């Protein structure tokens with residue numbers, strides 16, 4: 001538990017992490033409705049890789065077939081990095097420093113705007129050591145079967161690709177053991193809401209006591 005660390009500049013920084021398809025975006029949206037400002041690492045990655053994105057030139061050099069006329073073919077990039085783990089590591093080497101930079105810029109802006117609670121929604125929060133930026137961490141979790149079913153139901157990844165991504169991520173049990181709060185998303189949305197409200201109430205309670 002990092003439960004009683006001092007808040008940084010009057011703002012609670014909450015990490016939100018979990019494996020692919022565990023429910024980070026869904027829980028992030030609930031936290032937003034309760035007043036938190038969200039840093040969405042996946043959305044930042046998509047912007048960096050989108051038309052005119054900063055990461056495109058380096059990705060084009062790494063996987064030449066993946067960038068054509070300044071546009072990234074996500075499916076081609078996914079196939080290439082899943083087939084070759086060394087390439088996956090090199091792609092992360094391009095993207096992660098840029099995500100970290102954007103995250104610091106987000107935190108500076110949120111502090112200037114006096115946001116009471118900010119949430120860093122980052123799949124690889126622990127793997128990339130970005131939990132060091134957080135006062136508390138929430139892990140979202142669901143049974144492995146539910147996780148795989150959800151990702152396959154989206155229809156753009158095959159079984160092998162899902163397994164390759166899961167293999168690159170921290171084991172769910174380890175993540176749950178390290179986090180301050182665990183939100184279970186394997187049951188109904190109503191239950192997830194109840195857990196999210198309880199976490200926010202505990203943050204607000206800590207604020208009143210002057211610690212997180």
Ligand SMILES: CC(C)(COP(=O)(O)OP(=O)(O)OC[C@H]1O[C@@H](n2cnc3c(N)ncnc32)[C@H](O)[C@@H]1O)[C@@H](O)C(=O)NCCC(=O)NCCS
Nearest residue numbers: 019020041042045074077078091092095099123165168169
């Ligand atoms: C592998 C890529 C091409 C797959 O693209 P695709 O459009 O199919 O998926 P998307 O980007 O929406 O990611 C879906 C989920 O996969 C997982 N994931 C993505 N990248 C990684 C990674 N390097 N390691 C582990 N899990 C990852 C995350 O849970 C993410 O939420 C893409 O995710 C990518 O470029 N990843 C490298 C950047 C990265 O490390 N992102 C993680 C967040 S910082």
Ligand SMILES: Nc1ncnc2c1ncn2[C@@H]1O[C@H](COP(=O)(O)OP(=O)(O)OP(=O)(O)O)[C@@H](O)[C@H]1O
Nearest residue numbers: 019020021022023024025026150185187188189192
């Ligand atoms: N509590 C819940 N009850 C029911 N379904 C849920 C719940 N939470 C998430 N889901 C469903 O699971 C799927 C994955 O959720 P979500 O997109 O939030 O996960 P994610 O962790 O952000 O995924 P990714 O790592 O791929 O970005 C979605 O279809 C969502 O509707």
